[in-house]
Amino acid sequence: MKNEQASSTALLIATSLVLMHSDPEYAGLVSAKTADLSASFIEARWSQSPRSLLNLVRRRWFQRAASLIERLTIPGILRHYALRKRCLAQLTREALENDIEQIVVLGAGFDPLALELHDEFRRAQFWEIDHPATQQYKSRAAGNIYMRRFHFVAADLTDDQIDANLLASGGFDSNQRTFWIAEGLLMYFPETAVSNLLSSVAATSARGSRFVFTFMERQPDGRIRFQRQTRLVDWWLRQRRELFAWGIERGHMAEFVRPWKVVRIFDEVDLRALDLSSNDFPLAAGELICLAEIS
Numbered sequence: 001m002k003n004e005q006a007s008s009t010a011l012l013i014a015t016s017l018v019l020m021h022s023d024p025e026y027a028g029l030v031s032a033k034t035a036d037l038s039a040s041f042i043e044a045r046w047s048q049s050p051r052s053l054l055n056l057v058r059r060r061w062f063q064r065a066a067s068l069i070e071r072l073t074i075p076g077i078l079r080h081y082a083l084r085k086r087c088l089a090q091l092t093r094e095a096l097e098n099d100i101e102q103i104v105v106l107g108a109g110f111d112p113l114a115l116e117l118h119d120e121f122r123r124a125q126f127w128e129i130d131h132p133a134t135q136q137y138k139s140r141a142a143g144n145i146y147m148r149r150f151h152f153v154a155a156d157l158t159d160d161q162i163d164a165n166l167l168a169s170g171g172f173d174s175n176q177r178t179f180w181i182a183e184g185l186l187m188y189f190p191e192t193a194v195s196n197l198l199s200s201v202a203a204t205s206a207r208g209s210r211f212v213f214t215f216m217e218r219q220p221d222g223r224i225r226f227q228r229q230t231r232l233v234d235w236w237l238r239q240r241r242e243l244f245a246w247g248i249e250r251g252h253m254a255e256f257v258r259p260w261k262v263v264r265i266f267d268e269v270d271l272r273a274l275d276l277s278s279n280d281f282p283l284a285a286g287e288l289i290c291l292a293e294i295s
């Protein structure tokens with residue numbers, strides 16, 4: 001993944017959230033607050049651009065074009081983004097309600113979750129780690145109002161060790177339980193980097209800490225991709241240098257994540273159950289969510 005410019009996939013996901021909020025086909029899936037925060041990050045990124053991307057995504061013709069592109073690339077990927085975020089938001093909220101007061105988001109990109117929860121859970125501390133090239137736009141959009149219990153940490157997660165020193169701003173305490181989030185991140189890392197990251201996060205976590213991360217399920221033919229992903233996507237990801245590098249079969253996860261203990265793995269069936277609007281919508285399959293705990 002390139003680290004000298006803002007992540008294209010982070011931008012794509014944020015744009016998808018704004019689009020889903022304005023498109024009646026996805027009514028109720030993305031809240032106004034999520035869409036507004038996502039829009040503010042996109043605006044910070046494109047402030048030099050003469051054309052407003054945000055005006056475009058709210059136009060009906062653009063939504064139809066996006067729907068066509070979705071069908072030609074990964075059918076159901078937009079709904080997958082929204083439902084994966086809904087699942088992670090529920091798990092994070094549960095952790096906060098169970099008095100976990102340190103939330104660390106790895107590779108946060110333009111995801112608005114931590115900023116949303118920061119307003120609501122006033123005793124908790126939040127950290128977001130990302131490449132500076134992506135993070136600068138988000139911190140610019142967030143402004144100073146968030147800084148007291150919200151900490152932006154610029155780092156390369158494949159090079160920099162995750163430990164209490166990296167999170168020293170805001171007084172991270174590795175004796176307190178922490179909820180760690182890595183959404184749409186680990187599939188871009190080589191397996192050894194994923195394994196090192198799981199170990200260093202475990203070493204920085206008190207007993208009862210939890211880690212939720214998404215991962216690509218390796219397909220029976222060995223490929224690492226969404227089940228109905230077309231070659232067009234392979235080409236685009238290759239151009240952006242954001243190709244998936246790591247995938248694993250769900251049956252091998254318990255062994256791979258040790259000393260973490262798998263609590264639950266969520267797949268497309270679980271995600272579908274989070275959307276009661278209809279039961280026959282296309283939903284991308286292949287990226288799963290793992291919730292793990294240190295006991």
Ligand SMILES: C[S@@+](CC[C@H](N)C(=O)[O-])C[C@H]1O[C@@H](n2cnc3c(N)ncnc32)[C@H](O)[C@@H]1O
Binds near residue numbers: 109
């Ligand atoms: C696909 S985006 C996902 C963003 C967000 N988590 C979401 O799901 O909406 C991947 C994010 O991980 C960040 N990232 C990728 N490799 C990284 C690395 N080695 N160190 C820090 N951040 C990284 C990118 O900058 C980007 O923001």
